[in-house]
Amino acid sequence: MKFAFFDTKPYDRQSFEAIAQNSGIRFKYYETKLNEDTVDLAHGCDGVCVFVNDTVNAAVIDRLCEMGVSMIALRCAGFNNVDVRYAFGKIHVFRVPAYSPYAVAEHAMAMLLTSIRRIHKAYIRTRDFNFSLNNMTGFDLHGKTVGIIGTGKIGRVFIDICRGFGMKVLAYDKFPAKDLDNGDTIRYVELDELFACSDIISLHCPLTEETYHIINEETIAQCRRGVVLINTSRGALVDAEALLAAIKSRHVGAACLDVYEEESDFFFEDFSGHILEDDILARLISMPNVIVTSHQAFLTNEALANIAETTIDNILRFSQTGQCPNEICYRGGVTEDCRSGKCF
Ligand code: NAI
Numbered sequence: 454m455k456f457a458f459f460d461t462k463p464y465d466r467q468s469f470e471a472i473a474q475n476s477g478i479r480f481k482y483y484e485t486k487l488n489e490d491t492v493d494l495a496h497g498c499d500g501v502c503v504f505v506n507d508t509v510n511a512a513v514i515d516r517l518c519e520m521g522v523s524m525i526a527l528r529c530a531g532f533n534n535v536d537v538r539y540a541f542g543k544i545h546v547f548r549v550p551a552y553s554p555y556a557v558a559e560h561a562m563a564m565l566l567t568s569i570r571r572i573h574k575a576y577i578r579t580r581d582f583n584f585s586l587n588n589m590t591g592f593d594l595h596g597k598t599v600g601i602i603g604t605g606k607i608g609r610v611f612i613d614i615c616r617g618f619g620m621k622v623l624a625y626d627k628f629p630a631k632d633l634d635n636g637d638t639i640r641y642v643e644l645d646e647l648f649a650c651s652d653i654i655s656l657h658c659p660l661t662e663e664t665y666h667i668i669n670e671e672t673i674a675q676c677r678r679g680v681v682l683i684n685t686s687r688g689a690l691v692d693a694e695a696l697l698a699a700i701k702s703r704h705v706g707a708a709c710l711d712v713y714e715e716e717s718d719f720f721f722e723d724f725s726g727h728i729l730e731d732d733i734l735a736r737l738i739s740m741p742n743v744i745v746t747s748h749q750a751f752l753t754n755e756a757l758a759n760i761a762e763t764t765i766d767n768i769l770r771f772s773q774t775g776q777c778p779n780e781i782c783y784r785g786g787v788t789e790d791c792r793s794g795k796c797f
Contacts, residue, residue, distance in 0.1 A: 454478045456526065457485040457495040458502040462721065465504075465528070468757040472765055492516045499772075500524030502764060502796045505748065506717035509535040510545075518543050524771065528764045529751075531687060532781055532788075533660040541783040547767035548651065548779055550790060551606050553756035558610035558705060558752035561685045564709035567679065569594070569781070571606060595619035600651030602644070603686065604630055611655055619697030623637050626658070648675035653683065656755045660687035670695040679706035685750045688714035693733050700740055701709055707742040720747040 487507035527548040570591040622639040668691040698706040737790035754779040771777040
């Protein structure tokens with residue numbers, strides 16, 4: 454089997470080649486992202502392997518089908534970049550539902566601690582032999598309230614980490630877990646209460662029509678002055694313009710962003726030496742209380758190995774049995790993983 458592998462980075466190639474040997478799958482690696490202009494690179498392939506910033510819209514799906522490409526293997530969990538409704542019945546789409554919730558949750562805490570204890574500033578100061586502590590005062594996490602939106606795999610690991618720091622948890626989820634709320638240190642609440650009572654808010658829900666810009670001018674106004682926002686989920690959960698305004702007005706105390714709404718134009722690439730065309734991103738990065746990492750939260754050895762293993766397993770299972778539990782189905786307005794394997 455032959456797969457066109459888009460948006461390849463050296464670490465992807467390394468982890469996939471380590472596992473693909475003897476699998477019968479040959480990956481043809483392309484650095485370019487998949488979109489309408491590059492889709493023809495998949496000519497002669499059985500499938501494509503894509504990541505978070507590849508474009509899998511109707512035009513791309515149509516062209517893949519015309520070329521006889523029958524599989525889209527996502528090497529990520531989120532699938533907001535795939536028109537799953539359009540793909541249904543035309544092409545098979547698999548994903549990697551979990552590869553390391555620890556990687557993302559630990560990165561969220563790393564960003565939070567860096568931000569509130571000014572580690573990013575201290576690192577630069579001491580390299581310059583500046584040992585002054587002026588303007589470095591942080592605050593304890595112990596006893597603070599963290600609001601978690603989305604209590605799935607990553608959200609729950611982040612809750613465990615926060616509880617380890619002695620924080621209280623206010624949680625919101627469209628589908629609350631039955632075993633999480635203990636009526637004391639971890640409580641499910643409505644979003645209004647979460648916004649009004651949290652010192653720190655961390656986003657761990659998927660990007661959907663409902664969650665698009667869940668952090669916006671109105672919801673930020675409901676938050677405590679000085680709130681710290683963490684987004685390791687998807688950029689478009691946050692209205693970046695509203696966030697920038699709230700940072701300028703000092704209403705938001707700090708922001709830790711691993712994702713950004715327009716990240717596909719910039720993230721994963723080296724733009725040093727170039728003029729950054731996105732004024733909002735440039736302004737956010739210029740703020741002393743904003744930390745931006747470029748969709749890095751997943752990037753651990755363990756996660757990369759799990760991604761390669763599950764992606765290859767998805768492809769092999771489907772080609773051998775015609776079924777794959779990680780196939781994404783869109784049935785009657787509901788998107789879900791295909792448990793029956795009889796989608797079409
Ligand atoms: P999950 O599917 O285990 O959990 C998502 C949770 O969000 C579920 O409990 C679900 O009920 C909840 N949810 C769905 N709609 C909601 C709504 N409208 N309001 C509130 N909650 C809602 O997913 P997991 O593995 O925890 O991942 C969470 C997100 O993290 C993914 O959707 C993805 O966007 C992001 N992610 C980011 C990575 C990075 O490198 N920065 C890597 C992996 C995932």
